[in-house]
Amino acid sequence: MNFDGFLSDIPHDQLENDFEQVLIRGNRFIWEVTFFHKSTNTLILVDLIENFTDKTDNVNWVLKLWWKIIFRMWENPKPAPEYQLGWKDKVAASKALTKILSWDFDSIIVSHEDLIETNAKEIAEKAWKQFIKLLQ
Secondary structure, eight states: OOOOSOOOSSOOTTTTTTEEEEEEOOBSSOOEEEEEETTTTEEEESSSOBBBOTTOSSOOHHHHHIIIIISOOBTSOBOOHHHHHHBOOHHHHHHHHHHHHHSOOSEEEESSBOOBOSSHHHHHHHHHHHHHHHHO
């Protein structure tokens, strides 16, 4: 399967039966496409949630300090710092996060560190709660 364009809110024709997706807009630093795999009820994210825990491999004290003290993300899944600091189009961001939370997902594959395999929906709601409030 070849792709030769930009991802958007609409899945590629060959993927539309298996996936839903939404382009996360509204941040001055970063945009990403979030995928929902329908048959496994799995959310697939890049930076919209990062999950660093005591199980995370190869973390030195500098990185742990960064995530634990500065951004309070250690054992506390949250959006990447770029998201935390960069929301600008609050309406667009709120729409995207609300759409994702309407999907019936049970687990989350994250690009940065530990998978979220239990209570995924609750973890996402908590991770985005303050941002959805800010965005409304």
